[in-house]
Amino acid sequence: MSDSIDERPATHESTTEPHKPEPLWWETEIAARTAYALGMGGQENIERQHQRGQLTARERVDKFVDEDTWREVGMFTGKGEYDVEHRLTSVTPANVIVGTGRVDGREVALCAEDFTVRGGSSESTSPDKWQYIERFALQYRIPMVRLIETAGGSINILKQSGATKIPGYSNGAPPTNLGTIPVVAIALGAAAGFGAVRVVRSHFSVMVAGSSYVFAGGPAVVKPGVGQEIDKEELGGASVHAR
Incomplete structure (x- = not known):
């Protein structure tokens, strides 16, 4: 019996990666x-937040909502820098994160202030973002939750603009929300200026003993104003508001 010969050409599997088109x-x-958005205020400020024993705004959102239910709105909002050829070179993201998610299966609207970008200053963000999510919650009749940490307004930015946001800010969180949907506010650090207003203008507010403070102005504002030295805890700590 003669040996058979397979005359079919040998095949070899290609070891080269398929060509991937260049991204548009x-x-x-x-x-x-x-x-840029996920980087928030930069690694240095994120580390400083952690050293203070605080989570970042995005970490808080991740822990607060049910897994895989977060839908962010306005993620790219911020101040962009461009080169002479109009190419994007950097972005300072808005220091407020908004969207919707589920908490124990129930849909909620959520606003989290990012302290890593200029201390969560209300003058450093786009007020349209948190105004939008407040109105969204009202329109769709879902609870509104605010995770608040802000040093308040920026005098320097107000000087540059030559005007304040008052009385326009009064439209930020429609008072009708309180008569229509549940509103919850959680002070997770300093809640100064308009941040304090957003804490108390709710049905249910929560503070963290020893690390959250709610006041119109902090000790640095009180001392030159009335000549009194007082620390944050005495001025607006949880022990003051829980009396």
Whole structure:
């Protein structure tokens, strides 16, 4: 019996990776803007937040809502810097994060202030973001939750703009919310200025003993104003508000 010969050509599996097309310009820019948003106020400020024993705004959101239910709105909001050819070079993200998610299966609207960007200053963000989510909660009749940590307004920015946001800020959290939907506010650090207003203008407010403070102005404002030295806890700590 003669040996048979297979005359079919040998096949070899290719070891080269399939060619991947270059990303389109808008895909590259979206990826860059996403990275800027997730980077918040930068690694140094994030580390400082952790050293103070605090979570970042995004970490708080992740822990607060049910897994895989968070839907962010306005993630790319911020102040962009461009080169002479109008290419994006950097972004300072808005210091408020808003969206919807589920808590124990129930849909809620959520607003979290990012202290890593200029101390959560209300002058450093886009008020349209938290105004939008407050109105969204009202329109769709879902609970509104505020995770608050802000040093209050920025005098320097107000000087630059030459005007305040008052009385326009009064439209930020419609008073009708309180008569229509549940509103919860959680002070997770300093809640100064308008942040204090947003804490107390709720049905249910929570403070963290020893690390959250609610006041119109902090000790640095009180001393030159009335000549009194007082610490944060005495001025607006949980022990003051829980009396």
